[in-house]
Amino acid sequence: MRKVWDFHGGLKLDGHKSMSMQQPITVVPVPKTLVLPIQQHIGEPAHPVVQVGDHVLKGQLIAAAESFVSAPVHASSSGKVVAIEERAIAHPSGLLATCIVIETDGKDEWVPLDAHASDYKQLDPSRLRNLVREAGIVGLGGAGFPSYIKLNPAPAKTIDTLILNGAECEPYITCDAMLMRERARSILDGLLVMRHAVQAKRCLIGIEDNKPEAIKAINEALTLQEKTIVDVVTIPTRYPAGSEKQLIKTLTGIELSQNQLPVHHGIVCHNVGTAVAVGEAILEGKPLISRIVTLTGHAMGKPCNVEARIGTPMQELLDYAELKNQHTDRVIMGGPMMGFVVQETQSPVVKTTNCLLAITQQDVTHEQHPMPCIRCGECARVCPAQLLPQQLYWYARSKDFDKIQEYNLFDCIECGCCVHVCPSHIPLVQYYRFAKTEIWAQERDKVKSDHARERHEFHQLRMERKKQEDEERKRKKREMLKQSQAKDSNKQDAIQAAIARVQAKKQAQHEQENNSTVDDSNK
Amino acid sequence: MKQLISSPHTVFGNSVTRVMLLVIFALVPGYIAYIWFFGWGLLINSVLCIATALACEAWMLHLRNKPLQPFLTDGTALVTALLIALALPPVLPWWLPVLATAFAIIIAKHLYGGIGYNPFNPAMVGYAMCLIAFPKQMTAWLPAMTEQGHAINFADNLRFNFTGKLPEGTGYDALTQATPLDALGIQLQLGNSVTEIQTGFAQFSQYFGVGWDWISILFLAGGLFLIYKRIITWHIPVAMLGSIGILSAIAWLYDPSSNPDPIFHLLGGASMLGAFFIATDPVSASTTPRGRLIYGAGIGAITYVIRTWGGYPDGVAFGVLLMNMAVPTIDYYTQPRVFGHDKADKP
Secondary structure: OOOOOOOOOOEOOOOOOHHHOOOOOEEOOOOOEEEEEOOOOOOOOOEEOOOOOOEEOEOOEEEEOOOOOOOOEEOOOOEEEEEEEEEEOOOOOOOEEEEEEEEEOOOOOEOOOOOOOOOHHHOOHHHHHHHHHHOOOEOOOOOOOEHHHHOOOOOOOOOOEEEEEEOOOOOOOOHHHHHHHHOHHHHHHHHHHHHHHHOOOEEEEEEEOOOHHHHHHHHHHOOHHHHOOEEEEEEOOOEOOOOHHHHHHHHHOOOOOOOOOHHHHOEEEEEHHHHHHHHHHHHOOOOOOEEEEEEEOOOEOOOEEEEEEOOOEHHHHHHHOOEOHHHOOEEEEOOOOOOEEOOOOOOEOOOOOOEEEEEOHHHOOOOOOOOOOOOOOHHHHHOOOOOOHHHHHHHHHOOOHHHHHHOOHHHOOOOOHHHHHOOOOOOHHHHHHHHHHHHHHHHHHHHHHHHHHHHHHHHHHHHHHHHHHHHHHHHHHHHHHHHHHHHHHHHHHHHHHHHHHHHHHHHHHHHHHHHHHHHHHHO | OHHHOOOOOOOOOOOHHHHHHHHHHHHHHHHHHHHHHHOOHHHHHHHHHHHHHHHHHHHHHHHOOOOHHHHOOOOHHHHHHHHHHHHOOOOOOOHHHHHHHHHHHHHHHHHHOOOOOOOOOHHHHHHHHHHHHOHHHHHOEOOOOEOOEOOOOHHHHHHHHHHOOOOOOOOHHHHOEOOHHHHHHHHHHOOOOHHHHHHHOHHHOHHHHHHHHHHHHHHHHHHHHHHHOOOOOOHHHHHHHHHHHHHHHHHHHHOOOOOOOHHHHHHOOOHHHHHHHHOOOOOOOOOOHHHHHHHHHHHHHHHHHHHHHOOOOOOHHHHHHHHHHHHHHHHHHOOOOOOOOOOOOOO
């Protein structure tokens, strides 16, 4: 047995996994309409490259990725593009998003595929990564981060460990477990392709010990030679063991901080489903156009796992699993701990739809009045990030966003463990999301206001300069005026002097006359 | 409404009421032993305290425009009332339990904002206020049961509570005694040695000493049950009992004739009740693991200091209240190391 490390906190939850594992994975028939959002991943949306009325084939590129963090979208069956418009998608915000709508023709006809089954090892790793990018592959575990970026270590970094995440720690979800049971060989094929792409020294597959069949299936599929580089590691079942950071800690003992990526420690981590997609993309040339979806929950009549085309309306899957409408409290995309409520069941299945969970009223504790926090600290005992949720809550409530960051709000992974155990039924995660959003908004405002301040300061500077220039101009004008006045005054002086001279002369004459008069009188 | 629902969607059935009921459940063995050894006074005090607590709680909720449900039934007022009743001496005029409880609920709890917002332990605020204001009544304890039964029967106890009259031929001073801890402290200050006191005073007769020991051991058992049920963590009780034990052991080893042994300190007075049920009140206690160790150790040290050099019979109440004041600072400087960070971020 390989050594495994422990992480702090976490919860032992009821798995509810067996209900959806009673029958093998089946393929859902091609739906009449496919709705393909142009953004199904973290990053920039793709740009449609087809027009309404175009005929497309299965696997044909319909929206291209133009920026670095983006992923293209492919038609998941053949048919006609009937609309490119805003449609309801499953997203916590409930907003509409641009989708390409295809009316299928039922022929399910492929585009010509460019397979590299025999020669992928001769391909340059960068060429492999490009093929993964072109296949539109994103993380299928739930986050939806474009996979080729994670297969693209910085040039100086060497990758020591490639980890496949088969933990699947959320209750109810079994798509990875079924995939490992039924398609272990495909997972390993994909793993080897990934290993070639990142040139990893060793590979680890982490699987929770509540999936013995999956562990057995993978071990049986491993060839002797593969066993020297691939280690299947059984890890204790404890939510959130499948969270990337917790899994890396469990398997390697390395703790990543909030702003560190696994690649900083020479680690790359992918979901088992992603491995299958990468394998198919390289070995068969198939882009990502379908995925395994778990349809489960106590409100589902026939819980099961299906392979569904991306773009299939969720309602078709719910019908397929015989959803009992009258018993359904809510349908969740994802698991009960981190999933979100699907508001519009006509929303399409996207690349990150790992599970549709229909729960009944008995499954949820309803409308409990939140009580004040009694600081019991149970949340801190279960927090896998080792935070103090009770203090974060206190500062989120008082909107003390400086203090809440001193308590490391941004290390919160929103796993929901704290809410699960809270005796006061406080929706803590909601408070943390609120605080994070507010801080982001403040930072954006700050950037904006900095910009505005700079503009204002520049404006003032300009006004100041203008004022100075005006002053200067005025001063010059005044000087000129003075000079001209001075000239004028010279003239005046001359006139005055002339007048004075004339007067003096007159006076002198006058006096002379008087004198003469006097003289005359004296005569 | 549904779009406002946020993950997680399923929760574990924990509640404040469940926590408080388990605390009360864990108090039961010690409580029964207490009545067994010291008579029905505790029951009378409990009824007075609970009635006062619920009435004050309801009145304050009304004044603060808060709903009676779920606050009145959350069990917190009940726990406060029971802790006050357990801290008070068994024979008391009726208005002392009422006063202590009313002060605890109105002043120490609701004027600070009610459940979750009180910086001080309400039960200890009520108790300490009465101890300071009425030291004579608050330090007069009963002797433990002997072969002749309780020192005072239920009817006499009840009559004394409401009329102040004792049966013919019984004086208040003759009936009551200091607790062993109190007596030892007084006699040590008078210059007697520990052995002289333990052999010469009624408090240390077999029955009396054994009574306190049993009550303490049963509170210890209740406390271990709470740790097992994850209602409290081990940090505060271990730190508090540890610091009382270590300090008293050092003093005892240094001079056994003027310092009682650590067992006497740990099983005497309110050590066990305080460590598992009073100091662990989550609202007013430290909330970080390391902080709880400091908080508990601080209470233990203050308790020991007051017992040894102070004028009060026990120091748990003051220890808790003084450490309550330090909690915000302790919590701020004892944040645990966050996942992936090198060391605890010193703010």
